Amino acid sequence: MRLALVQEVQTAIPDCVVHAASNLETAVDLIAKIAFEMIVVDPGLPGHEPGSAKDRLKVIATLQELCPTAIHIVVTSADSQKEGEEFRKLGVAAYISKNHLRPRSMGAILDEIAENGFSIGLVHPLGMKSEIYHAALSGREQEVLASMLQTPSGISRRQVYEQLAERMNIDPASAERYYKRAKAKLLKYGHPPTAI
């Protein structure tokens, strides 16, 4: 899970060095030794009574205090508007729900911070549809297929391709190709894309 976050960061910031810690103490040790430019933290993980809102605040406050120059980004699973506001007051630059963090979206979050000074991404209240992942599909194929399945609401495929293309920085035609390949593979292996 940590590695997944690291890779998100690395995708957003090429040629960066990331240090990771599995608990708060290790993180504090690291911060004492290294001047970080950015700190990404999940206050729900360290384990000091997972449910305690106070402890969560304290974790963030501690990190802020130890390394006030860094951009602090909170990525958590138990998100709430209220906590987001509180963290913002502490100086946190972003408050992102794990449920809201999509692949390759870290870059957009950083852009938003640069523009507005703050980025908040709570979980979608209306609940996302289920996702299907087939082992035979490559990363791009899965991504495109997922996006396509999540937008059946009368929107033209063309438009979806263009959206995807913009989000991934590729050609709309390529996005289309990915979708077609994904569908072909699913058909070949006996799992029609309409299933679910």
Place this chain on the structure above:
Amino acid sequence: MRLALVQEVQTAIPDCVVHAASNLETAVDLIAKIAFEMIVVDPGLPGHEPGSAKDRLKVIATLQELCPTAIHIVVTSADSQKEGEEFRKLGVAAYISKNHLRPRSMGAILDEIAENGFSIGLVHPLGMKSEIYHAALSGREQEVLASMLQTPSGISRRQVYEQLAERMNIDPASAERYYKRAKAKLLKYGHPPTAI
């Protein structure tokens, strides 16, 4: 984060189809439609009061009830020996801490289930060392380097290579090569591997 788990599963079980749900309701819908062979769930995520141990139990009990034939695996961040035992009584096949779940370790977990009927992986009480990830390193390189940095305790490098080789199903010489390449890259980009 969900995707990371999906990929872990896909690495352990080639040619599988994975359905993912961002919340409990979606999961229940899916289970009603599809006969799953395996269900991986984090009871801390759905959001019904994250800290409530009762709700966590209820989530697992619900899934067990709806799909008793599946192998149920609990992957959670707020792990405890006690909760592990409780879940085991409910029929869960594995109780794994997110902090303990290492890349490509899902296969080993499944093996253990096949052998002992249960697998438990709690967070290491002694706390892991910090990890360093350099964007220029490939996956294997990072993995090998991390493992090497985590075992400075007088163990011969040869032995570490062999351990790695066994874990990754590759040649010990290849593991050695990965370590060397990783180190070379770090030196080249100005970050000596001894830093941290």
Place this chain on the structure above:
DNA sequence: ACTAATAGGGACGGCGCTGTCACTTACAGT
């Protein structure tokens, strides 16, 4: 009948990771 969108594929260059094999150098103990 013409046009635009949707659908299904074939082929290809580039690129990076993976996993090997092979070669050189240095330092240690015996």
Place this chain on the structure above:
DNA sequence: ACTGTAAGTGACAGCGCCGTCCCTATTAGT
């Protein structure tokens, strides 16, 4: 002097992903 262990490099085949370009049908709208 000899041998085992380590470090540091070079080269290479295989493979899959990525992103394109191009080519066909079919269907629907005008």
